[in-house]
Amino acid sequence: MKKLIIKSLVLFLISTIVFAQEGKKTFTFKKGEVMDVLLLSTNTNSNKLFERYKKTAFPVAFNYGYKPQPSFAIKELILGNHAPSSLIIGKWASKQKREGFLKSIVDEVPDFHKQRRELFQYFGLTYYQIPKDIEFSIDAKKYTIATALWTKKKKNIARFTSKWEKEIKKHGGKIIIKLKNGTSPTGYYYNSDVFYIIEWKNEEVFQVFSEKYPLPSYEFLANVHQFVIK
Numbered sequence: 001m002k003k004l005i006i007k008s009l010v011l012f013l014i015s016t017i018v019f020a021q022e023g024k025k026t027f028t029f030k031k032g033e034v035m036d037v038l039l040l041s042t043n044t045n046s047n048k049l050f051e052r053y054k055k056t057a058f059p060v061a062f063n064y065g066y067k068p069q070p071s072f073a074i075k076e077l078i079l080g081n082h083a084p085s086s087l088i089i090g091k092w093a094s095k096q097k098r099e100g101f102l103k104s105i106v107d108e109v110p111d112f113h114k115q116r117r118e119l120f121q122y123f124g125l126t127y128y129q130i131p132k133d134i135e136f137s138i139d140a141k142k143y144t145i146a147t148a149l150w151t152k153k154k155k156n157i158a159r160f161t162s163k164w165e166k167e168i169k170k171h172g173g174k175i176i177i178k179l180k181n182g183t184s185p186t187g188y189y190y191n192s193d194v195f196y197i198i199e200w201k202n203e204e205v206f207q208v209f210s211e212k213y214p215l216p217s218y219e220f221l222a223n224v225h226q227f228v229i230k
Contacts, residue, residue: 025070026137027089029130034098036090037179037195039074039082039124049119056109064101065093072140072229079215080148080225084122087146087229095129102185113187124190126182136177140230143200144176148192149215150223157193160220164213171209174199192225 029035042050058066069089077083092098105112116123138144151157165175176197184191200206215224 023141024137024139025072026135027069028135029091029133031130031132032094033130034092034095035128035130035179036088036092036098037126037128037182037190038088038090039084039086039122039190040088040120041083041085041122042119043121046119049115053115053119057105057112057115060105060108061101064104065097066101067091067093070138072138075228075230078145078210078226078228080223080227082122082124082225083227084124092127098127123188124184125188126179126184126190126192126195128179128182134177138176138197138229139199143203143206144229145196145198145200145206146227146229147196147198147215148190148225149194149196149221151193152220152222154193156220160218161194167213168198168209171212172201172205173209192223197229 067090069091071089072087074083074085074087092101109115149157149161151160161178165178168175176199179195180193182191182195200209215221215226
C-alpha cells in the first residue's frame with residue numbers, strides 16, 4: 001500500500017509540476033469541499049529537494065484526504081508582477097481537513113516550510129470552501145485566461161463584477177468558474193477578492209474585449225493578476 005501511494009505521488013507531481021496536461025479537464029466539487037488554487041514555480045537544480053518533498057509532505061496531505069486534480073501550465077503573463085509556471089488545483093474533503101493539514105504538517109514534517117522555500121521560487125496559495133455542488137471543464141486547447149482582482153474597497157466589487165461579467169458574455173467570453181471568500185495560509189498569501197477562469201473563442205476576441213475594458217483603467221482596483229493557461 002505504501003509503495004502504491006508513493007507511486008501515485010510520483011505520477012501526480014510529475015504531471016502537475018513538470019508537464020502540462022493536454023486536452024479537456026473536468027472538475028467536480030461537492031458542497032463543503034475545498035478547492036486549492038495554487039500558483040508555483042520551482043527553483044532550478046531542485047531534483048533532490050523534490051524527491052524529499054514528495055516522500056515527506058505529500059503522504060501527510062493524502063492522510064488528510066487531499067485529492068490531486070488536473071493541472072495547467074502558465075503560458076503567458078498579461079497583467080501583474082508574478083509569472084509562475086504552473087496553476088494547480090487541489091481538492092480536500094472539508095475545510096476542517098484542509099486546515100487540519102496546515103496545523104499538523106510541521107509536527108509531521110518539521111522542515112516542511114524550509115523545504116518549500118528551497119524547492120519553490122514562487123508559491124502562492126488560496127483555498128475556497130465550495131458553497132454548492134459544481135462541475136466545470138477547462139479545455140487546454142482553448143484560449144483560457146485566469147484573472148485575480150484585488151479592490152481598494154470591497155463594497156464596490158459586486159457592482160463591478162456584475163457589469164464586467166455581462167460584457168464578457170456579450171463579447172464571446174465564457175466564465176468557467178468564479179471564486180471568492182478565499183483563505184491564504186500565513187506565508188503563502190494570494191487571496192484576491194475574486195478569482196476567475198474565463199474561456200475565449202480565441203486570442204483576438206480577448207484582445208478586442210481587453211482593449212475596450214482595460215482592467216488597469218479602473219481606479220478602485222488595487223491589483224490585477226492575469227495570465228493565460230494551457
